Amino acid sequence: MDPKDNEILQLISxxxxxxxxxxxxxxxxxxxxxxxxxxxxxxxxxxxxSWFYIVAIVICFVLIALGLFSSPGDMIPAVLLxxxxxxxxSYIIMSFKGRPHIPQ
Amino acid sequence: xxxxxxxxxxxxxxCDGDSESFRxxxxxxxxxxxxxxxxxxxxxxxxxxxxxxxxxxxxxxxKSFKNKSxxxxxxIKIVINEANKKRKQIDTNIILSGHIHExxxxxxxxxxxxxxxxxxxxxxDKLDSDKSLALRLFYLDEYSIKEIAQLTNWGISKTKxxxxxxxxxxxxxxxxxxxxxxx
Numbered sequence: 001m002d003p004k005d006n007e008i009l010q011l012i013s014x015x016x017x018x019x020x021x022x023x024x025x026x027x028x029x030x031x032x033x034x035x036x037x038x039x040x041x042x043x044x045x046x047x048x049x050s051w052f053y054i055v056a057i058v059i060c061f062v063l064i065a066l067g068l069f070s071s072p073g074d075m076i077p078a079v080l081l082x083x084x085x086x087x088x089x090s091y092i093i094m095s096f097k098g099r100p101h102i103p104q
Numbered sequence: 105x106x107x108x109x110x111x112x113x114x115x116x117x118x119c120d121g122d123s124e125s126f127r128x129x130x131x132x133x134x135x136x137x138x139x140x141x142x143x144x145x146x147x148x149x150x151x152x153x154x155x156x157x158x159x160x161x162x163x164x165x166x167k168s169f170k171n172k173s174x175x176x177x178x179x180i181k182i183v184i185n186e187a188n189k190k191r192k193q194i195d196t197n198i199i200l201s202g203h204i205h206e207x208x209x210x211x212x213x214x215x216x217x218x219x220x221x222x223x224x225x226x227x228x229d230k231l232d233s234d235k236s237l238a239l240r241l242f243y244l245d246e247y248s249i250k251e252i253a254q255l256t257n258w259g260i261s262k263t264k265x266x267x268x269x270x271x272x273x274x275x276x277x278x279x280x281x282x283x284x285x286x287x
Contacts, residue, residue, distance in 0.1 A: 002275075004275075004279075005271070005275040008224070008274065008275045008278045008279070009239075009243055009271060009274070009275065010243070011220050011221070011223075011224040011278075012224055012228070012239055012240060012242075012243035012244055012274075013243055013244055014220070014221045014224065015139070015221070015224050015225050015228055015240060015244055016135055016136070016139050016244060017135065017138055017139045017142050017225070018135050018138070019134050019135055019138045019152065019155075021152065024130075024134060024152065024155075024156075025127065025130050025131060025134070027156065028130050028156055028159050028160070029124075029126070029127055029130065031156070031160050032123055032126050032159070032160065032163050033123060035123075035160065035163060035164060036123035036163075
């Protein structure tokens, strides 16, 4: 390559463009902070929903056990219906828990 | 401690919940990302938006950073994608509205050129953005052909051809400008 061409190409190493915006860092950090806060509040809900799910499952089992022990020969349909309803509610909560968080 | 190790240390801090540590990356890489965003978008305001979006995306997906490349390379890849996305939107708007946005073209002639740095920046702006991007990745941040191909999703042969043509065009342009300005 022509040395003159090489010299020109080496000039590209000084072609960095400076932003010259003193507020850019602050602006960016504001959005980062908002995102971080949204993530934290999401994980709080995430933890809460886990507990709610476990409690619902326990109630579900207790209701089934009560139904079985109170009248083992003839299971009360209402108790089973309640247990089923709580099971469905738990499933809905579980699916909500697994949904990815979409930040605004 | 080298640059990559320092970056990894800060990545770990941010992943552990210290979001304030992300400021380090903004301060360190804003000009690097701004250079590539400007190369693709030309307009400074749009480039700044692209850099901001790139930093925000980097923060959101920081846990998916696997150390396969340096953190700087990962950020450059994100900003190139963001800037290309913005350029596609602009191109669509131009087609739909039927006119070119004034900021995207040199409308008032070349600016005052006093030194080689200004001259090369002006020449790079005059080139097609793909060529200017390839030259900056190769000469400014010293990426290899293979790395440029990965960063731009071009493929090895397109990258080689783009760099070859870009070298030819910029040297001719700079020589012409130097002759005109008497630098």
